[in-house]
Amino acid sequence: MAFRDEVYALVRRIPAGCLLTYGDVAELAGHRGAARQVGWALRALPELEIAPNEANLPWWRVVNRSGTLADFPSRNLQMEMLREERIEVDEQGRFDLQRYRWEP
DNA sequence: TTGCTGACTTGGC
DNA sequence: AGCCAAGCCAGCA
Numbered sequence: 001m002a003f004r005d006e007v008y009a010l011v012r013r014i015p016a017g018c019l020l021t022y023g024d025v026a027e028l029a030g031h032r033g034a035a036r037q038v039g040w041a042l043r044a045l046p047e048l049e050i051a052p053n054e055a056n057l058p059w060w061r062v063v064n065r066s067g068t069l070a071d072f073p074s075r076n077l078q079m080e081m082l083r084e085e086r087i088e089v090d091e092q093g094r095f096d097l098q099r100y101r102w103e104p
Numbered sequence: 105t106t107g108c109t110g111a112c113t114t115g116g117c
Numbered sequence: 118a119g120c121c122a123a124g125c126c127a128g129c130a
Contacts, residue, residue: 003127026125033113033114033124033125034124034126035113036112036124036126037126037127040109041127064112064113065112065114073111
């Protein structure tokens with residue numbers, strides 16, 4: 001099973017209203033410290049012609065360790081999705097990881 | 105094959 | 118709080 005598919009399998013299990021960091025996903029996939037590859041896997045989604053919503057792939061529930069979003073094309077969409085799931089954002093546009101982090 | 109690149113993290117200032 | 122270097126490893130040229 002490819003690393004990419006391990007990532008997708010894990011992301012699918014994140015409950016609504018919860019968050020996971022790139023590092024968390026990497027460790028759960030058995031690749032501790034390979035956070036960058038998780039980012040790569042998520043970035044590859046549009047190129048794979050996958051419709052994330054229809055594929056039940058809540059990629060927007062993966063954020064970085066600072067509780068912020070990096071500067072990538074779909075970050076605005078991600079913010080919107082998180083807001084719909086009642087995840088609060090502070091004045092600096094950050095999430096409370098202590099509160100929303102998913103612990104399997 | 106080697107050598108970059110990168111939706112990241114961590115530890116040390 | 119921020120900056121920086123090192124580590125990570127799947128693709129790609």
